[in-house]
Amino acid sequence: MLLTLDLNDPRPLHEQVAGTIRRAIADGSYAPGDRLPPARDLADALGINANTVLRALRELRDEGLLEFRRGRGVSVLSRPDARAVLAEAARELLAEADRYGYGPEEVIHIIRELS
Amino acid sequence: MILRGRAALALAWGAFVTVVMVGVPLVLRDRLPDPLATHWNGAGVPNGHMTFTVNLVSALLLWGVGWGVLLVLALRGPALSTRLGRAGWCGFLFGWSVLAVGVQASTLHANLDVADWRQAALPAWQVVTVVVAAVAAGVLAGVLGRGGPDPRHDPAALPTMRLRPGQRAVWVSRATNHWLAGLSLAALAGALATGVLAATGVMSGEVVWINVAVLATVALVGAGTCSVRVRVDAEGLRVGFGALGRPARHTPVAGIESAWVETRSPAEVGGWGVRGLPGAGRVTFMLRGGECLVVRRVTGGEFAVSVDDARNGAALLNAYVAETVGS
Numbered sequence A: 001m002l003l004t005l006d007l008n009d010p011r012p013l014h015e016q017v018a019g020t021i022r023r024a025i026a027d028g029s030y031a032p033g034d035r036l037p038p039a040r041d042l043a044d045a046l047g048i049n050a051n052t053v054l055r056a057l058r059e060l061r062d063e064g065l066l067e068f069r070r071g072r073g074v075s076v077l078s079r080p081d082a083r084a085v086l087a088e089a090a091r092e093l094l095a096e097a098d099r100y101g102y103g104p105e106e107v108i109h110i111i112r113e114l115s
Numbered sequence B: 001m002i003l004r005g006r007a008a009l010a011l012a013w014g015a016f017v018t019v020v021m022v023g024v025p026l027v028l029r030d031r032l033p034d035p036l037a038t039h040w041n042g043a044g045v046p047n048g049h050m051t052f053t054v055n056l057v058s059a060l061l062l063w064g065v066g067w068g069v070l071l072v073l074a075l076r077g078p079a080l081s082t083r084l085g086r087a088g089w090c091g092f093l094f095g096w097s098v099l100a101v102g103v104q105a106s107t108l109h110a111n112l113d114v115a116d117w118r119q120a121a122l123p124a125w126q127v128v129t130v131v132v133a134a135v136a137a138g139v140l141a142g143v144l145g146r147g148g149p150d151p152r153h154d155p156a157a158l159p160t161m162r163l164r165p166g167q168r169a170v171w172v173s174r175a176t177n178h179w180l181a182g183l184s185l186a187a188l189a190g191a192l193a194t195g196v197l198a199a200t201g202v203m204s205g206e207v208v209w210i211n212v213a214v215l216a217t218v219a220l221v222g223a224g225t226c227s228v229r230v231r232v233d234a235e236g237l238r239v240g241f242g243a244l245g246r247p248a249r250h251t252p253v254a255g256i257e258s259a260w261v262e263t264r265s266p267a268e269v270g271g272w273g274v275r276g277l278p279g280a281g282r283v284t285f286m287l288r289g290g291e292c293l294v295v296r297r298v299t300g301g302e303f304a305v306s307v308d309d310a311r312n313g314a315a316l317l318n319a320y321v322a323e324t325v326g327s
Helices: A013-026 A039-046 A050-062 A082-099 A104-114 B002-027 B052-075 B083-111 B124-145 B178-199 B206-225 B310-326
Strands: A002-006 A066-069 A073-076 B036-040 B046-050 B167-176 B227-233 B236-241 B248-252 B256-264 B273-277 B282-286 B290-297 B302-306
Touching: A002 A013, A002 A039, A002 B310, A013 A050, A013 A082, A039 A050, A039 B167, A039 B227, A050 A066, A082 A104, B002 B052, B002 B083, B036 B052, B036 B083, B046 B052, B052 B083, B083 B124, B167 B310, B178 B206, B227 B302, B227 B310, B236 B256, B236 B310, B256 B302, B256 B310, B290 B310
Parallel strands: B282 B302
Antiparallel strands: A002 B167, A066 A073, B036 B046, B167 B227, B227 B236, B236 B248, B256 B290, B273 B282, B290 B302
């Protein structure tokens, strides 16, 4: 599972972790029924607290993306809906635009030009 | 097609060897004693014998098993897909046939025109000659039949991804062999049950404790090898073995040239577990057939591990490698 955290992202860490896991499920790296790596492994790799990862996993469970099963760990239940995935991609686009000094209005303008 | 070529070669050459191995003894049968001397001590004095038919059948079986294995390998493909595999296959085909024919020929020569098997002497130089000839034939055939070098991976075709400044990117994955996990659990349960029975005196004796020790060892070894955890981060690649992820093997980014995904099967790499030839620089940690993350070191060696979602891991590794090279 590929996970990315943006150190400049003002959002709380657990939201970012949920976002990156959502994306891994959305791009098909993990299909419904697949088991996720243990939360501790994810936390160790990211260098964050395991509770933060668990909080993110619980959020995704509440969204209906993940399933917690005793003894079997966490597995994927369903793909996220398109809107949630697009929102995540848009958030990254805005963050990138911000690095180049562009505000949301200017990004909307660019999108209008393209469509 | 090269595969067809090698299978046809094995079939034709093998048939020829078989005809020689059956035909020559039959032609010489009138000049041989029955039984034949078939085993000699170090001084070349016969100390074992077989009837003509048993000797013929056992020699054919010895040759036939090797021939059959090679034919199956040629038809089932993957063993011949690498240069090393082809060299080994060709070497074995010719080396084994020379050995089989040589053993038969020296046996017949020793027995030729003697009245009784006890008079059949086998000079040591003949044994040495047969072994040396077999090895030489194998090496020569291996060199001649190895074919072209393995294709290098095109750097442009390697998976990669974009790393952004201020971003922390990691990849975590694993693979588990559920059969092995189940086996070690069963062994653990068996060890516990036997241990309790022995401790409470229901069962007694040394054998019971040996049983416990064997089952516990199976459980321990199984737990240590039934799964693998792989992590890629800015530090490099980390492969942890077993349920606990220990021991682990770490390869820094600076030591990695490139990474990619290959589909490998246990049949291809020679089974499950840590597979590879020492010195050949190709090691595979095989837990289950399918996607493998393959890493090429700057020193030239290759390390592969069967793991889920390997494409993302290879992409991230290549991205980190490119970053190190660029800076």
